[in-house]
Amino acid sequence: MTRLMLLIAAASTTTLIAADDTSQPSWPTDPQIQSMVQSVDHARIEADVRTLVDFGTRHTMSDTKSDTRGIGAARRWIKKQFEDISAANSNRLNIEFVGYLQQPDGRRITKPTEIINVVATLPGINPSDNRIYIISGHYDSICSDPKNADCDAPGAGDDASGVAAVLEAARAMSAYEFEATIVFMAVAGEEQGLYGSKFMAKKARDANRNIAAMFTNDIIGNSLSDRGHRERNRVRVFSHGVPIRETDEQADMRFRTGSENDSQSRQLARYIDTICDIYVPRFDVTLVYRIDRFLRGGDHKAYVLQGYPGVRFTEYHEDYRHQHQNVRVENGVQYGDLPEFVDFPYVADIARVNIASLASLARAPARPTNARVITAKLTTDTTLRWNANTESDLSGYEIYWRETTSPVWQHRASTTATEITLPISKDNYIFAVSATDKAGHRSDPVYPLPAKK
Numbered sequence: 479m480t481r482l483m484l485l486i487a488a489a490s491t492t493t494l495i496a497a498d499d500t501s502q503p504s505w506p507t508d509p510q511i512q513s514m515v516q517s518v519d520h521a522r523i524e525a526d527v528r529t530l531v532d533f534g535t536r537h538t539m540s541d542t543k544s545d546t547r548g549i550g551a552a553r554r555w556i557k558k559q560f561e562d563i564s565a566a567n568s569n570r571l572n573i574e575f576v577g578y579l580q581q582p583d584g585r586r587i588t589k590p591t592e593i594i595n596v597v598a599t600l601p602g603i604n605p606s607d608n609r610i611y612i613i614s615g616h617y618d619s620i621c622s623d624p625k626n627a628d629c630d631a632p633g634a635g636d637d638a639s640g641v642a643a644v645l646e647a648a649r650a651m652s653a654y655e656f657e658a659t660i661v662f663m664a665v666a667g668e669e670q671g672l673y674g675s676k677f678m679a680k681k682a683r684d685a686n687r688n689i690a691a692m693f694t695n696d697i698i699g700n701s702l703s704d705r706g707h708r709e710r711n712r713v714r715v716f717s718h719g720v721p722i723r724e725t726d727e728q729a730d731m732r733f734r735t736g737s738e739n740d741s742q743s744r745q746l747a748r749y750i751d752t753i754c755d756i757y758v759p760r761f762d763v764t765l766v767y768r769i770d771r772f773l774r775g776g777d778h779k780a781y782v783l784q785g786y787p788g789v790r791f792t793e794y795h796e797d798y799r800h801q802h803q804n805v806r807v808e809n810g811v812q813y814g815d816l817p818e819f820v821d822f823p824y825v826a827d828i829a830r831v832n833i834a835s836l837a838s839l840a841r842a843p844a845r846p847t848n849a850r851v852i853t854a855k856l857t858t859d860t861t862l863r864w865n866a867n868t869e870s871d872l873s874g875y876e877i878y879w880r881e882t883t884s885p886v887w888q889h890r891a892s893t894t895a896t897e898i899t900l901p902i903s904k905d906n907y908i909f910a911v912s913a914t915d916k917a918g919h920r921s922d923p924v925y926p927l928p929a930k931k
């Protein structure tokens with residue numbers, strides 16, 4: 479494919495801008511984000527995973543009184559880690575248990591059970607910025623029988639690895655300032671039906687909270703496939719394309735504009751891929767264009783169902799001998815989700831991608847609002863328009879486009895105006911608009927809808 483070079487006249491500016499090929503990221507790096515990424519320590523992640531495993535089981539219905547075994551001891555320990563992180567950073571984190579009493583559901587909850595999430599909030603420094611970015615893992619675990627709260631369920635990969643990444647993200651980020659609020663979360667009840675995250679997502683929706691993105695890290699520690707292939711340099715990021723709930727009008731507009739590959743979750747996933755190229759260049763994101771693994775689910779789904787953008791990070795190779803298995807040796811094969819099957823430097827790299835992405839988003843302006851493709855008259859040009867952002871450090875906007883068959887953005891242009899006319903046809907390309915600040919942070923881009931003006 480030939481590289482597209484265009485000269486673009488941005489409305490209300492006289493500057494001519496050459497459109498770049500986006501295959502080589504040229505966004506400026508933020509030295510503080512580089513410091514956050516570099517501070518990640520796989521030895522701390524290993525220590526956290528081993529401590530979580532040592533609680534024997536973290537089954538959602540397991541013992542809550544013991545200080546050494548069960549989910550109660552595990553959540554008190556997680557809370558203590560957040561408290562220590564906060565104490566080391568001028569008490570900047572607000573830490574709380576947030577939960578409810580779940581009644582038996584006829585499925586995987588067989589007795590009244592407290593579902594308690596551990597939530598640490600790093601408030602944004604801009605009080606007028608209501609964006610919230612969530613990084614989450616689930617601290618509950620199960621063995622072969624999902625209803626058995628007594629069996630050993632080490633859950634090293636699923637999902638002590640994700641919780642350890644969340645703790646490490648809190649350590650890496652809590653000394654720094656972000657415009658938006660960041661929430662570090664360890665949830666319960668995932669294995670019983672996403673109960674902890676469903677509760678949090680509904681609570682956020684009921685309070686009309688602006689959750690701008692949610693990342694779940696679930697099973698991020700195994701680097702060796704069951705066929706013996708080692709993959710330490712890529713993580714899968716799952717994102718859905720089509721909303722599960724939309725009005726007839728929204729569905730009609732999606733059908734007629736061909737936007738089935740452009741949900742906000744999908745924009746977020748592509749953004750994470752770009753951020754990985756910049757801040758963790760020896761590592762790679764493999765985008766998977768579906769909500770989760772085939773027929774499976776995770777905590778991001780609870781947020782997506784409430785209309786929030788959410789993605790899932792999961793190791794590239796899973797090995798089912800080490801997930802949801804009673805710890806045992808059978809025909810010489812060790813089963814069970816044990817720490818010896820977790821590759822801690824690999825978890826650390828996935829944590830780095832999370833941290834760079836979260837920090838970039840929370841330091842960037844908000845996504846432009848009311849982005850639209852102007853359809854006042856039939857033309858082979860494409861005019862995009864959007865509302866002005868209000869951030870004081872705003873530098874302008876970036877516009878991305880790609881061919882309809884391309885999975886990722888191919889070209890971009892920038893402008894300080896709130897409108898741009900590109901000499902290419904909206905029939906042949908898909909567009910998006912992002913906001914940029916003076917330090918070079920970019921928002922995740924937003925898909926424009928058709929409008930007359």
Ligand SMILES: [Zn+2]
Pocket residue numbers: 616636637668696697
């Ligand atoms: Zn899991």
